Amino acid sequence: MADTTHDNPQTRRIAEFVSSLQYEQIPEEVIRRIKLLILDSAGCALYAASLPWSRILQDSLAAVDTSKGSRVWGTNQQLSAPHAVLVNGSQVQGFELDDVHRQGVLHVGAVVLPALIAIAEGKPGITGRGFLAAAVAGYEIGPRVGICMGPEHIAQGWHSGATVGVFSSASGAARALGLSADQTVHALGIAGTQASGLMAAQYGAMVKRMHAGRASQSGLYGALFAAKGFTGIINVLESEYGGFCTTLSRSTDRFDKGQLTAGLGQVWQTMGIALKFYSCVASNHTTLDAIRLMQAERPFGAGDVEKVIVHGSQVTMDHVGWKYVPQGLTSAQLNLPYCVATLLLDGDVFVAQFTEDMVADPDRMRIAEKVEVRHDAEITARGSKSRHMVHVEVLLKDGTSLKRTVEAGRGNEKDFASEEEVVAKFMKLSKQAIPEEQAKRLVDFILNLDQQASVGELPDLLAAR
CATH class of the missing domain: 3.30.1330.120 (2-methylcitrate dehydratase PrpD)
Incomplete structure (x- = not known):
């Protein structure tokens, strides 16, 4: 029997990858793709900022949170980082417009970017290349957890964006904070125990929109707490009793842990993410x-x-x-x-x-x-x-x-959208929240992230005036 206290080869390997990932290690095609994916998620969030369910979240949290640390995208509102992350992630997923990793069954940008940008707001000096490395770290891990769990995960009634999404968020946030491998293990363990989300939300509930924001918030908590020494489940993915894989599959074998680290650093799951050109699942x-x-x-x-x-x-x-x-x-x-x-x-x-x-x-x-x-x-x-x-x-x-x-829809990973198509979709969506001139500046900033000495301007460009 495995040691349920210390046996964590997959979680450890993921943590080592995340904590050590450098911009220079990432292939150029992945860098080009991640910038387009970031831009697409930004457009989705800006469009959704004025939708009724987004307004409810914004207004409800503003009533109990007077903090001014992090921007709510597409608005002139600021909240504490965890609350802003909750709203921003919900907005990216707010109208069924955002990216999807088909095999991993995960809307990746919605869970990675809100936590990552909130950290960038509170940690001046993150370079564009550092930001991209952190984003790729997040985009790589969640899909692998989804592939490990297989399509049965969502068939059993779990909303995978909410469940496996916490690992993407924690990974991106941990990399942005510069956590060590040991700290990242704990960040993953803290995030993983918060994983939840029920697919019955698809039958008309506004709360379905909130699942991604909640997963992003859970990952942020995982990274922030681990940075201060708070401990999590160190074998969160492997534990035979109460681990993520066993518990959420209700089994000891209806998952494939080998997929968690298969090709890690050589096969880039970021390239497996597709975009949407219909406003539906x-x-x-x-x-x-x-x-x-x-x-x-x-x-x-x-x-x-x-x-x-x-x-x-x-x-x-x-x-x-x-x-x-x-x-x-x-x-x-x-x-x-x-x-x-x-x-x-x-x-x-x-x-x-x-x-x-x-x-x-x-x-x-x-x-x-x-x-x-x-x-x-x-x-x-x-x-x-x-x-x-x-x-x-x-x-x-x-x-x-x-x-x-x-077999696969328009904008799929095998026939990905062109830069022109992604920009056109962004401009169409962003006009709901920000002026055209600001939208063009945001496009230029994101598509040239690797040239930015600091990403400090990014939250400002995502905010309404």
């Missing part, structure tokens, strides 16, 4: 792309469709394939039949398509009834790398049957 994107591709070959709209059949993985079935019932914007953005109906009716599934008066729109409800999601055991058997794969069949009223298979 990533599990819906492949179906929407399949329909768009079919429409490009043979134009059709909602009035032409008799039935849409989507064959997908078990995760797709559980996550987005349920019968649509209007329960708010969250459920609309996570439900596949609703999003298919929206695409067929409007020709797009972006921010303008999701308003409170649309969630119970009779036309959308009627078209959503025509969408059937079926489990395809062969897709499930392909494993987590293919969890978004779908075979889509559209039956038209004239008897035509159209079919298309899509």
